[in-house]
Amino acid sequence: MPASTDVPFVSVIVPVRNMGKTIWSLMESLMNLDYPKDCHEIILVDGDSKDDTREIVKEYPVALIDQEGRGCNAARNTGVKHSKGEIIAFTDGDCIVPPNWIRLIASNFTDPGVNFVGGLVRAYDRLDPLSVYLEETFFPITPRFRWRTETTNLGLLHFPAGANMAFRRRALEKIGFFDERIFYGFEDLDAVEELGKRGFKIVLDPEVVVWHQHRTSLREILKQHFNYGRGGTLLLVHKRASQLAHWFAIYLIYSSFVGISIFVFLMTFGVMISHPLPIQVGLWLFMITIASIQLYYVPLALKTKRLRKILLYPLLDFARGFGFTFGGLIQLFWSLGQRVTR
Numbered sequence: 001m002p003a004s005t006d007v008p009f010v011s012v013i014v015p016v017r018n019m020g021k022t023i024w025s026l027m028e029s030l031m032n033l034d035y036p037k038d039c040h041e042i043i044l045v046d047g048d049s050k051d052d053t054r055e056i057v058k059e060y061p062v063a064l065i066d067q068e069g070r071g072c073n074a075a076r077n078t079g080v081k082h083s084k085g086e087i088i089a090f091t092d093g094d095c096i097v098p099p100n101w102i103r104l105i106a107s108n109f110t111d112p113g114v115n116f117v118g119g120l121v122r123a124y125d126r127l128d129p130l131s132v133y134l135e136e137t138f139f140p141i142t143p144r145f146r147w148r149t150e151t152t153n154l155g156l157l158h159f160p161a162g163a164n165m166a167f168r169r170r171a172l173e174k175i176g177f178f179d180e181r182i183f184y185g186f187e188d189l190d191a192v193e194e195l196g197k198r199g200f201k202i203v204l205d206p207e208v209v210v211w212h213q214h215r216t217s218l219r220e221i222l223k224q225h226f227n228y229g230r231g232g233t234l235l236l237v238h239k240r241a242s243q244l245a246h247w248f249a250i251y252l253i254y255s256s257f258v259g260i261s262i263f264v265f266l267m268t269f270g271v272m273i274s275h276p277l278p279i280q281v282g283l284w285l286f287m288i289t290i291a292s293i294q295l296y297y298v299p300l301a302l303k304t305k306r307l308r309k310i311l312l313y314p315l316l317d318f319a320r321g322f323g324f325t326f327g328g329l330i331q332l333f334w335s336l337g338q339r340v341t342r
Helices: 024-032 055-056 071-083 101-107 129-136 169-175 187-197 218-238 245-272 275-306 310-342
Strands: 010-016 040-046 062-067 087-090 116-125 148-153 167-169 201-212
Touching: 010 024, 010 071, 010 101, 010 201, 010 245, 024 087, 040 055, 040 071, 040 116, 055 275, 071 087, 087 101, 087 169, 087 310, 101 201, 116 129, 116 169, 129 218, 129 310, 167 169, 167 187, 187 201, 187 218, 187 245, 218 245, 218 310, 245 310, 275 310
Parallel strands: 010 040, 010 087, 040 062, 116 201
Antiparallel strands: 087 167, 116 167, 148 201
Protein backbone atom coordinates (compact mmCIF):
# COMPACT_ATOMS: atom_id res chain seq x y z
CA MET A 1 0.00 0.00 0.00
CA PRO A 2 1.49 3.39 -0.94
CA ALA A 3 2.67 5.54 1.95
CA SER A 4 0.87 8.57 0.52
CA THR A 5 -2.54 7.35 1.61
CA ASP A 6 -4.09 6.54 4.96
CA VAL A 7 -6.88 4.30 3.64
CA PRO A 8 -6.48 0.52 3.99
CA PHE A 9 -5.66 -1.65 1.01
CA VAL A 10 -8.77 -3.69 0.12
CA SER A 11 -8.85 -6.95 -1.82
CA VAL A 12 -12.20 -7.60 -3.53
CA ILE A 13 -12.75 -11.32 -4.14
CA VAL A 14 -15.55 -12.68 -6.31
CA PRO A 15 -16.21 -16.44 -6.68
CA VAL A 16 -17.75 -17.13 -10.11
CA ARG A 17 -19.01 -20.11 -12.04
CA ASN A 18 -21.18 -19.91 -15.16
CA MET A 19 -22.10 -16.27 -14.52
CA GLY A 20 -22.10 -15.20 -18.15
CA LYS A 21 -25.63 -13.73 -17.90
CA THR A 22 -24.81 -11.39 -15.01
CA ILE A 23 -21.05 -10.91 -14.75
CA TRP A 24 -20.88 -7.95 -17.15
CA SER A 25 -23.03 -5.80 -14.86
CA LEU A 26 -20.84 -6.65 -11.88
CA MET A 27 -17.60 -5.91 -13.74
CA GLU A 28 -18.88 -2.54 -14.92
CA SER A 29 -19.86 -1.61 -11.36
CA LEU A 30 -16.45 -2.69 -10.02
CA MET A 31 -14.75 -0.48 -12.60
CA ASN A 32 -16.66 2.51 -11.21
CA LEU A 33 -15.63 2.18 -7.56
CA ASP A 34 -14.62 5.54 -6.11
CA TYR A 35 -11.85 4.02 -3.98
CA PRO A 36 -8.19 4.84 -4.88
CA LYS A 37 -7.10 2.50 -7.65
CA ASP A 38 -3.70 1.91 -6.04
CA CYS A 39 -5.40 0.92 -2.78
CA HIS A 40 -7.56 -1.95 -3.99
CA GLU A 41 -7.37 -5.04 -6.15
CA ILE A 42 -10.08 -7.15 -7.78
CA ILE A 43 -9.71 -10.92 -7.92
CA LEU A 44 -12.19 -13.24 -9.60
CA VAL A 45 -11.91 -16.94 -8.82
CA ASP A 46 -13.42 -19.17 -11.48
CA GLY A 47 -14.83 -22.60 -10.66
CA ASP A 48 -14.41 -24.08 -14.15
CA SER A 49 -17.11 -22.09 -15.95
CA LYS A 50 -18.55 -23.68 -19.07
CA ASP A 51 -20.09 -20.50 -20.49
CA ASP A 52 -18.48 -17.20 -21.51
CA THR A 53 -17.76 -16.00 -17.95
CA ARG A 54 -13.98 -16.16 -18.36
CA GLU A 55 -13.99 -14.38 -21.72
CA ILE A 56 -16.02 -11.49 -20.30
CA VAL A 57 -13.81 -11.17 -17.21
CA LYS A 58 -10.64 -11.11 -19.31
CA GLU A 59 -11.82 -7.87 -20.93
CA TYR A 60 -11.24 -6.05 -17.62
CA PRO A 61 -8.07 -5.13 -15.67
CA VAL A 62 -8.62 -7.67 -12.90
CA ALA A 63 -6.97 -10.91 -11.77
CA LEU A 64 -8.65 -14.14 -12.90
CA ILE A 65 -7.60 -17.22 -10.94
CA ASP A 66 -8.60 -20.85 -11.22
CA GLN A 67 -10.36 -22.22 -8.14
CA GLU A 68 -8.53 -24.74 -6.00
CA GLY A 69 -10.95 -27.24 -4.48
CA ARG A 70 -14.73 -27.59 -4.55
CA GLY A 71 -17.43 -25.13 -3.56
CA CYS A 72 -17.75 -21.43 -2.88
CA ASN A 73 -15.63 -21.55 0.28
CA ALA A 74 -12.79 -23.16 -1.67
CA ALA A 75 -13.07 -20.29 -4.17
CA ARG A 76 -12.97 -17.74 -1.35
CA ASN A 77 -9.91 -19.38 0.19
CA THR A 78 -8.20 -19.45 -3.20
CA GLY A 79 -8.86 -15.74 -3.60
CA VAL A 80 -7.53 -14.95 -0.12
CA LYS A 81 -4.40 -16.97 -0.86
CA HIS A 82 -3.67 -14.76 -3.87
CA SER A 83 -4.66 -11.46 -2.27
CA LYS A 84 -2.64 -8.88 -0.36
CA GLY A 85 -5.25 -6.65 1.25
CA GLU A 86 -5.49 -5.78 4.91
CA ILE A 87 -9.26 -5.83 4.34
CA ILE A 88 -10.79 -8.62 2.25
CA ALA A 89 -14.22 -7.93 0.77
CA PHE A 90 -16.48 -10.44 -0.96
CA THR A 91 -19.36 -10.18 -3.38
CA ASP A 92 -20.93 -12.52 -5.95
CA GLY A 93 -21.00 -12.72 -9.72
CA ASP A 94 -24.72 -11.88 -9.90
CA CYS A 95 -24.41 -8.69 -7.85
CA ILE A 96 -23.89 -5.02 -8.65
CA VAL A 97 -21.97 -2.79 -6.26
CA PRO A 98 -22.43 0.97 -5.84
CA PRO A 99 -19.44 3.31 -6.33
CA ASN A 100 -19.06 3.94 -2.59
CA TRP A 101 -19.16 0.25 -1.63
CA ILE A 102 -15.49 -0.17 -0.64
CA ARG A 103 -15.32 3.29 0.91
CA LEU A 104 -18.24 2.53 3.24
CA ILE A 105 -16.73 -0.82 4.17
CA ALA A 106 -13.33 0.75 4.89
CA SER A 107 -14.88 3.48 7.05
CA ASN A 108 -16.15 0.82 9.45
CA PHE A 109 -12.65 -0.62 9.79
CA THR A 110 -11.22 2.67 11.06
CA ASP A 111 -12.08 1.21 14.46
CA PRO A 112 -9.19 -1.24 15.03
CA GLY A 113 -11.50 -3.44 17.10
CA VAL A 114 -13.79 -4.16 14.13
CA ASN A 115 -12.91 -7.40 12.34
CA PHE A 116 -15.93 -7.97 10.11
CA VAL A 117 -18.43 -5.81 8.24
CA GLY A 118 -21.62 -7.13 6.69
CA GLY A 119 -24.15 -5.17 4.68
CA LEU A 120 -27.53 -5.56 3.00
CA VAL A 121 -28.40 -7.25 -0.28
CA ARG A 122 -31.24 -5.63 -2.21
CA ALA A 123 -33.13 -6.80 -5.29
CA TYR A 124 -31.81 -5.20 -8.47
CA ASP A 125 -34.83 -5.80 -10.67
CA ARG A 126 -37.83 -4.15 -9.03
CA LEU A 127 -40.09 -4.94 -11.98
CA ASP A 128 -39.75 -8.72 -12.02
CA PRO A 129 -42.55 -10.23 -9.86
CA LEU A 130 -40.38 -13.01 -8.40
CA SER A 131 -37.59 -10.59 -7.58
CA VAL A 132 -40.07 -8.34 -5.79
CA TYR A 133 -41.50 -11.35 -3.97
CA LEU A 134 -38.07 -12.37 -2.65
CA GLU A 135 -37.66 -8.86 -1.32
CA GLU A 136 -41.05 -8.85 0.43
CA THR A 137 -41.43 -12.41 1.70
CA PHE A 138 -41.46 -13.13 5.43
CA PHE A 139 -39.13 -16.06 4.63
CA PRO A 140 -36.08 -13.99 3.58
CA ILE A 141 -32.92 -15.16 1.85
CA THR A 142 -31.06 -11.89 2.42
CA PRO A 143 -30.25 -9.85 5.58
CA ARG A 144 -32.90 -7.52 6.95
CA PHE A 145 -31.31 -5.53 9.77
CA ARG A 146 -32.25 -1.86 9.92
CA TRP A 147 -29.73 -0.28 12.25
CA ARG A 148 -25.96 -0.38 12.49
CA THR A 149 -25.02 -3.00 15.06
CA GLU A 150 -21.75 -3.93 16.75
CA THR A 151 -21.85 -7.38 18.31
CA THR A 152 -20.23 -10.77 18.78
CA ASN A 153 -23.55 -12.61 19.02
CA LEU A 154 -25.63 -12.66 15.85
CA GLY A 155 -29.39 -13.15 16.00
CA LEU A 156 -31.43 -15.48 13.82
CA LEU A 157 -32.42 -12.88 11.21
CA HIS A 158 -29.39 -10.67 11.73
CA PHE A 159 -26.81 -12.60 9.79
CA PRO A 160 -25.02 -10.99 6.84
CA ALA A 161 -24.72 -12.56 3.39
CA GLY A 162 -21.69 -13.80 1.51
CA ALA A 163 -22.56 -11.44 -1.36
CA ASN A 164 -21.72 -8.42 0.82
CA MET A 165 -19.18 -9.02 3.55
CA ALA A 166 -15.63 -8.02 4.49
CA PHE A 167 -13.07 -9.41 6.94
CA ARG A 168 -9.94 -8.03 8.50
CA ARG A 169 -7.28 -10.40 7.21
CA ARG A 170 -5.76 -11.24 10.58
CA ALA A 171 -9.18 -12.22 11.98
CA LEU A 172 -9.87 -14.48 9.01
CA GLU A 173 -6.49 -16.10 9.54
CA LYS A 174 -7.28 -16.69 13.22
CA ILE A 175 -10.37 -18.78 12.41
CA GLY A 176 -8.55 -20.80 9.77
CA PHE A 177 -10.31 -19.16 6.81
CA PHE A 178 -13.48 -20.72 5.32
CA ASP A 179 -14.51 -24.30 6.06
CA GLU A 180 -14.42 -26.09 2.69
CA ARG A 181 -16.47 -29.02 3.98
CA ILE A 182 -19.57 -26.82 3.85
CA PHE A 183 -21.05 -25.76 0.52
CA TYR A 184 -24.42 -25.25 -1.19
CA GLY A 185 -25.51 -22.82 1.54
CA PHE A 186 -24.64 -21.48 5.01
CA GLU A 187 -20.93 -21.70 4.16
CA ASP A 188 -20.47 -17.92 4.41
CA LEU A 189 -22.40 -17.60 7.69
CA ASP A 190 -20.31 -20.29 9.39
CA ALA A 191 -17.19 -18.12 9.17
CA VAL A 192 -18.99 -15.10 10.62
CA GLU A 193 -20.38 -17.12 13.51
CA GLU A 194 -16.87 -18.45 14.21
CA LEU A 195 -15.58 -14.89 14.45
CA GLY A 196 -18.23 -14.06 17.04
CA LYS A 197 -17.42 -17.16 19.09
CA ARG A 198 -13.77 -16.06 19.19
CA GLY A 199 -14.81 -12.65 20.50
CA PHE A 200 -14.06 -10.65 17.35
CA LYS A 201 -16.25 -7.57 16.91
CA ILE A 202 -18.76 -7.84 14.07
CA VAL A 203 -20.46 -4.84 12.47
CA LEU A 204 -23.71 -4.97 10.53
CA ASP A 205 -24.10 -1.74 8.58
CA PRO A 206 -27.31 -1.14 6.56
CA GLU A 207 -25.54 1.64 4.65
CA VAL A 208 -23.29 -0.94 2.99
CA VAL A 209 -25.53 -2.22 0.20
CA VAL A 210 -25.15 -4.30 -2.96
CA TRP A 211 -27.85 -5.13 -5.48
CA HIS A 212 -28.52 -8.74 -6.33
CA GLN A 213 -29.96 -10.11 -9.55
CA HIS A 214 -32.35 -12.63 -8.00
CA ARG A 215 -33.41 -15.81 -9.78
CA THR A 216 -36.12 -15.00 -12.30
CA SER A 217 -37.83 -18.38 -12.64
CA LEU A 218 -39.63 -20.48 -10.04
CA ARG A 219 -37.56 -23.51 -11.06
CA GLU A 220 -34.30 -21.67 -10.34
CA ILE A 221 -35.60 -20.41 -6.98
CA LEU A 222 -36.71 -23.87 -5.89
CA LYS A 223 -33.35 -25.34 -6.93
CA GLN A 224 -31.59 -22.61 -4.97
CA HIS A 225 -33.55 -23.39 -1.81
CA PHE A 226 -33.08 -27.12 -2.27
CA ASN A 227 -29.33 -26.48 -2.25
CA TYR A 228 -29.62 -24.17 0.77
CA GLY A 229 -31.22 -27.07 2.62
CA ARG A 230 -28.34 -29.33 1.63
CA GLY A 231 -25.90 -26.76 2.97
CA GLY A 232 -27.79 -26.59 6.27
CA THR A 233 -27.41 -30.34 6.73
CA LEU A 234 -23.68 -30.19 5.95
CA LEU A 235 -23.36 -27.52 8.62
CA LEU A 236 -25.25 -29.79 11.01
CA VAL A 237 -22.98 -32.73 10.17
CA HIS A 238 -19.68 -30.87 10.47
CA LYS A 239 -20.47 -28.14 13.02
CA ARG A 240 -22.95 -29.60 15.49
CA ALA A 241 -22.02 -27.06 18.18
CA SER A 242 -22.90 -24.16 15.88
CA GLN A 243 -25.88 -21.98 16.78
CA LEU A 244 -26.72 -21.93 13.08
CA ALA A 245 -26.75 -25.72 13.10
CA HIS A 246 -29.11 -25.69 16.10
CA TRP A 247 -31.50 -23.34 14.32
CA PHE A 248 -31.43 -25.46 11.19
CA ALA A 249 -32.00 -28.67 13.19
CA ILE A 250 -35.06 -27.15 14.87
CA TYR A 251 -36.43 -26.07 11.49
CA LEU A 252 -35.77 -29.45 9.91
CA ILE A 253 -37.39 -31.36 12.77
CA TYR A 254 -40.44 -29.12 12.82
CA SER A 255 -40.96 -28.90 9.06
CA SER A 256 -40.31 -32.54 8.21
CA PHE A 257 -41.17 -34.68 11.22
CA VAL A 258 -43.93 -32.45 12.55
CA GLY A 259 -45.33 -30.76 9.46
CA ILE A 260 -44.77 -32.97 6.42
CA SER A 261 -44.84 -36.28 8.30
CA ILE A 262 -48.21 -35.58 9.93
CA PHE A 263 -49.72 -34.52 6.61
CA VAL A 264 -48.37 -37.59 4.77
CA PHE A 265 -49.48 -39.88 7.61
CA LEU A 266 -53.03 -38.52 7.55
CA MET A 267 -53.27 -38.81 3.77
CA THR A 268 -51.87 -42.35 3.75
CA PHE A 269 -53.95 -43.48 6.72
CA GLY A 270 -57.13 -42.17 5.12
CA VAL A 271 -56.41 -44.11 1.92
CA MET A 272 -55.55 -47.29 3.86
CA ILE A 273 -58.77 -47.31 5.87
CA SER A 274 -60.83 -45.94 2.98
CA HIS A 275 -62.24 -43.15 5.13
CA PRO A 276 -62.26 -39.42 4.23
CA LEU A 277 -61.83 -38.06 7.79
CA PRO A 278 -57.99 -38.32 8.06
CA ILE A 279 -57.64 -36.85 4.57
CA GLN A 280 -59.98 -33.99 5.47
CA VAL A 281 -58.04 -33.30 8.68
CA GLY A 282 -54.78 -33.22 6.73
CA LEU A 283 -56.21 -30.83 4.16
CA TRP A 284 -57.66 -28.61 6.88
CA LEU A 285 -54.29 -28.43 8.64
CA PHE A 286 -52.69 -27.44 5.35
CA MET A 287 -55.32 -24.77 4.70
CA ILE A 288 -54.99 -23.38 8.24
CA THR A 289 -51.22 -23.06 7.72
CA ILE A 290 -51.71 -21.24 4.42
CA ALA A 291 -54.39 -18.97 5.94
CA SER A 292 -52.07 -18.03 8.81
CA ILE A 293 -49.39 -16.96 6.35
CA GLN A 294 -51.99 -15.06 4.30
CA LEU A 295 -52.81 -12.91 7.32
CA TYR A 296 -49.19 -11.77 7.41
CA TYR A 297 -49.44 -10.49 3.85
CA VAL A 298 -52.71 -8.59 4.18
CA PRO A 299 -51.09 -5.26 5.24
CA LEU A 300 -48.47 -5.59 2.50
CA ALA A 301 -51.09 -6.32 -0.16
CA LEU A 302 -53.19 -3.32 0.92
CA LYS A 303 -50.14 -1.04 1.06
CA THR A 304 -48.92 -2.02 -2.42
CA LYS A 305 -52.43 -2.37 -3.85
CA ARG A 306 -51.65 -5.89 -5.05
CA LEU A 307 -54.26 -8.10 -3.42
CA ARG A 308 -53.07 -11.15 -5.35
CA LYS A 309 -50.06 -11.25 -3.03
CA ILE A 310 -52.36 -12.59 -0.30
CA LEU A 311 -52.90 -15.71 -2.40
CA LEU A 312 -49.62 -16.09 -4.29
CA TYR A 313 -47.01 -15.28 -1.64
CA PRO A 314 -48.06 -18.00 0.85
CA LEU A 315 -47.99 -20.60 -1.93
CA LEU A 316 -44.52 -19.47 -2.98
CA ASP A 317 -43.39 -19.52 0.65
CA PHE A 318 -44.71 -23.04 1.04
CA ALA A 319 -42.99 -24.22 -2.15
CA ARG A 320 -39.66 -22.68 -1.12
CA GLY A 321 -39.95 -24.11 2.38
CA PHE A 322 -40.70 -27.56 1.02
CA GLY A 323 -37.68 -27.37 -1.30
CA PHE A 324 -35.48 -26.21 1.58
CA THR A 325 -36.67 -29.06 3.81
CA PHE A 326 -36.43 -31.67 1.06
CA GLY A 327 -32.86 -30.61 0.26
CA GLY A 328 -31.93 -30.91 3.93
CA LEU A 329 -33.43 -34.39 4.20
CA ILE A 330 -31.82 -35.65 0.98
CA GLN A 331 -28.40 -34.44 2.17
CA LEU A 332 -29.00 -35.95 5.61
CA PHE A 333 -29.74 -39.39 4.15
CA TRP A 334 -26.77 -39.05 1.79
CA SER A 335 -24.39 -38.07 4.61
CA LEU A 336 -25.62 -40.84 6.88
CA GLY A 337 -25.27 -43.34 4.03
CA GLN A 338 -21.68 -42.30 3.45
CA ARG A 339 -20.86 -42.79 7.12
CA VAL A 340 -22.43 -46.25 7.18
CA THR A 341 -20.46 -47.40 4.11
CA ARG A 342 -17.11 -46.21 5.46
